[in-house]
Amino acid sequence: MKDWRYILAEQRGTLLALALFLLMFTIYVTNHPAGFTPNVVTTAANKGVILALVAMAQCFVVLTAGIDLSVGMVFILANCLGSYIIAGSAIEITLGLIGVMAAGAACGALNGLIVIYGRLQPIVTTIATGAIFFGIALWLRPYPGSEPDFAADLADALTGKLFDTVPASLVFLAGVIVVVWIPFRRSLIGRTVYAVGSSDQAAYMSGLPVRLGRFSAFVLSGFLASLGGIFLTFITYSGEASLANGDNYTLFSIASVVLGGVSLYGGRGSAVGAIFGALAFRAIGDLLFVFDLDPLWQPLFQGIVLGLAVTLGAARLFQVRNRLELFN
Amino acid sequence: MTIQSSRERHSFWHAIAARIDLPIVTAFACIIVLLLVGSLYSENFLSPEYLLQQLKVASFLGVIATGMMLIILLGHIDLSVPWLLTTGAMMASAATAYGTAGAILAIPFGVACGFVMGLISGIGVAYLRIPAMIVTLAMNAIAQGLMVAFTGGASPADSASPAMRYLATGELIFGIPNAVLVWAVVGGVAVFVLSRTGFGRSVYAIGNREGAAYLSGVPTQRILMFAFAISGALAALGGVLLAGYAGKAAQSMGDVYLLPAIASVVLGGTSILGGRGNYLGTVAGVILITLLQSILSVMQIAEFGRQIIYGVVIVAMLLLYGREKFTR
Numbered sequence: 001m002k003d004w005r006y007i008l009a010e011q012r013g014t015l016l017a018l019a020l021f022l023l024m025f026t027i028y029v030t031n032h033p034a035g036f037t038p039n040v041v042t043t044a045a046n047k048g049v050i051l052a053l054v055a056m057a058q059c060f061v062v063l064t065a066g067i068d069l070s071v072g073m074v075f076i077l078a079n080c081l082g083s084y085i086i087a088g089s090a091i092e093i094t095l096g097l098i099g100v101m102a103a104g105a106a107c108g109a110l111n112g113l114i115v116i117y118g119r120l121q122p123i124v125t126t127i128a129t130g131a132i133f134f135g136i137a138l139w140l141r142p143y144p145g146s147e148p149d150f151a152a153d154l155a156d157a158l159t160g161k162l163f164d165t166v167p168a169s170l171v172f173l174a175g176v177i178v179v180v181w182i183p184f185r186r187s188l189i190g191r192t193v194y195a196v197g198s199s200d201q202a203a204y205m206s207g208l209p210v211r212l213g214r215f216s217a218f219v220l221s222g223f224l225a226s227l228g229g230i231f232l233t234f235i236t237y238s239g240e241a242s243l244a245n246g247d248n249y250t251l252f253s254i255a256s257v258v259l260g261g262v263s264l265y266g267g268r269g270s271a272v273g274a275i276f277g278a279l280a281f282r283a284i285g286d287l288l289f290v291f292d293l294d295p296l297w298q299p300l301f302q303g304i305v306l307g308l309a310v311t312l313g314a315a316r317l318f319q320v321r322n323r324l325e326l327f328n
Numbered sequence: 329m330t331i332q333s334s335r336e337r338h339s340f341w342h343a344i345a346a347r348i349d350l351p352i353v354t355a356f357a358c359i360i361v362l363l364l365v366g367s368l369y370s371e372n373f374l375s376p377e378y379l380l381q382q383l384k385v386a387s388f389l390g391v392i393a394t395g396m397m398l399i400i401l402l403g404h405i406d407l408s409v410p411w412l413l414t415t416g417a418m419m420a421s422a423a424t425a426y427g428t429a430g431a432i433l434a435i436p437f438g439v440a441c442g443f444v445m446g447l448i449s450g451i452g453v454a455y456l457r458i459p460a461m462i463v464t465l466a467m468n469a470i471a472q473g474l475m476v477a478f479t480g481g482a483s484p485a486d487s488a489s490p491a492m493r494y495l496a497t498g499e500l501i502f503g504i505p506n507a508v509l510v511w512a513v514v515g516g517v518a519v520f521v522l523s524r525t526g527f528g529r530s531v532y533a534i535g536n537r538e539g540a541a542y543l544s545g546v547p548t549q550r551i552l553m554f555a556f557a558i559s560g561a562l563a564a565l566g567g568v569l570l571a572g573y574a575g576k577a578a579q580s581m582g583d584v585y586l587l588p589a590i591a592s593v594v595l596g597g598t599s600i601l602g603g604r605g606n607y608l609g610t611v612a613g614v615i616l617i618t619l620l621q622s623i624l625s626v627m628q629i630a631e632f633g634r635q636i637i638y639g640v641v642i643v644a645m646l647l648l649y650g651r652e653k654f655t656r
Contacts, residue, residue, distance in 0.1 A: 118651060121601065125646075128640075135635030258462055296480060300474055303469030310458075
């Protein structure tokens with residue numbers, strides 16, 4: 001069996017992200033005053049899972065060799081919408097959840113339609129649609145707030161601990177991988193997305209459903225971003241149309257995807273890698289708190305660590321075999 | 329004989345069509361439409377004072393967009409504009425506090441800071457071959473970290489030097505604001521460099537296909553590196569002007585300039601993939617964006633409505649003329 005070498009090479013990015021996450025998280029936990037307790041892990045997991053969902057959303061589009069600069073805004077829109085409609089009786093809450101997810105998917109579908117049939121570049125399209133999504137979010141929630149009968153029980157259940165040990169959010173994330181990512185990866189559409197990312201023309205010539213694949217990637221991206229927004233609503237109990245938050249999540253999702261070994265040139269990497277990239281990114285941010293650094297130096301430290309990690313992960317200088325490859 | 333003349337007529341129309349650039353014509357037509365729409369709301373809209381005021385506001389964006397255009401022509405993107413702009417503003421203001429020599433050197437010092445940071449991004453892109461989106465994102469985070477650590481997170485106490493104020497608000501020639509003159513100089517140099525020098529030709533060549541440019545003997549890496557340095561310097565110059573206009577620098581003063589800069593370059597017909605674009609288009613894009621923002625605020629539309637209209641207008645205009653050719 002020589003397959004393991006191939007599998008290792010294919011999963012190298014994901015494994016590196018996992019290693020980075022384990023390293024960072026070990027340093028974090030061993031230096032944390034409270035140590036490795038369920039509470040510490042749950043708090044870290046809740047923050048990590050939000051970013052992980054948004055990073056997964058980014059990953060789908062990046063796999064097609066595009067980029068989605070509106071994920072953060074879909075995320076904020078879902079948060080604001082969720083703070084209204086995830087409330088009331090059990091049936092209303094269920095309908096509310098479905099409504100938020102549908103809205104997220106619709107945002108992704110709009111991006112996809114403009115990119116595919118409008119033939120615009122994803123980067124400019126999503127900058128513009130991001131402004132639209134943020135405008136709607138601001139219309140819904142000019143001031144932060146939530147409904148009085150907000151589904152707090154559900155929120156507590158999903159952000160709490162199962163059997164007092166395992167963070168429920170991590171179980172939820174694992175569920176998303178099983179229900180969304182694995183079927184996607186094994187389906188024709190999933191293979192099409194990878195093929196489109198590697199070479200659009202070759203995918204078309206092979207008879208793959210290129211447009212459907214690209215469209216699905218955008219729809220799934222919007223859907224996952226809305227899941228992230230729902231989780232933010234569950235943690236904060238409220239909706240807030242914060243421009244800074246939206247921009248930050250967009251940028252962090254790109255950084256997480258790169259840390260997770262997903263190639264920005266498309267066709268390489270996996271959502272699992274993106275998730276570990278997001279968790280590692282969060283762990284880096286949290287390191288500062290346990291080392292008790294002057295808060296003023298935090299942004300600089302975070303910037304430098306992020307810069308180094310991402311630089312080493314993405315530099316093609318160390319990957320090319322032929323000098324001319326550098327230029328194409 | 330008839331064939332000959334019809335061919336001549338044919339090439340004549342081609343020559344006309346080649347001269348008239350559809351995006352630029354459309355952009356200027358939209359500017360006129362915007363002015364007419366605005367004049368319906370207010371008599372003052374077509375007055376010379378108002379138009380000069382708009383041109384002055386546009387010139388800050390114009391200087392920044394010039395650097396962005398250079399990078400987009402190369403087929404890359406510069407996301408470090410917000411904090412390089414702030415760095416330029418803060419460093420120039422800080423230098424002012426060091427006596428007469430500081431006040432004299434304030435502007436060059438601020439611009440030099442932007443140049444050096446841009447140069448570092450350029451090394452990352454050109455020599456380490458990291459995607460520009462990642463490098464500039466990291467550089468943005470590092471610049472933010474440096475500035476937060478430097479100012480202590482509060483609004484900096486230093487104010488702009490007299491020279492900076494004069495450059496941003498004064499009038500050298502009767503009636504024409506100095507900021508507009510600065511943009512005219514920057515733009516004039518940009519037009520000359522892009523169309524008449526080897527550097528400019530190389531920029532277009534690299535944007536079209538870097539591998540081919542490299543094989544043709546263009547020092548692509550050096551040009552890439554310096555292009556990012558120039559973009560950084562121009563962002564910092566924009567920051568210096570803004571600080572002079574407002575009297576002092578402020579945290580996150582640059583956040584609102586990233587998307588307008590990209591949008592105005594792209595609306596001006598420069599291909600986001602690089603290699604195609606005209607500076608006149610960028611001028612049109614800058615004026616268009618500034619007028620749009622101004623009209624939306626004159627019409628007293630709430631912030632959410634402005635965001636939505638802003639996004640819709642950009643998508644609509646790009647759908648009009650920014651579409652990729654259908655190739656397969």
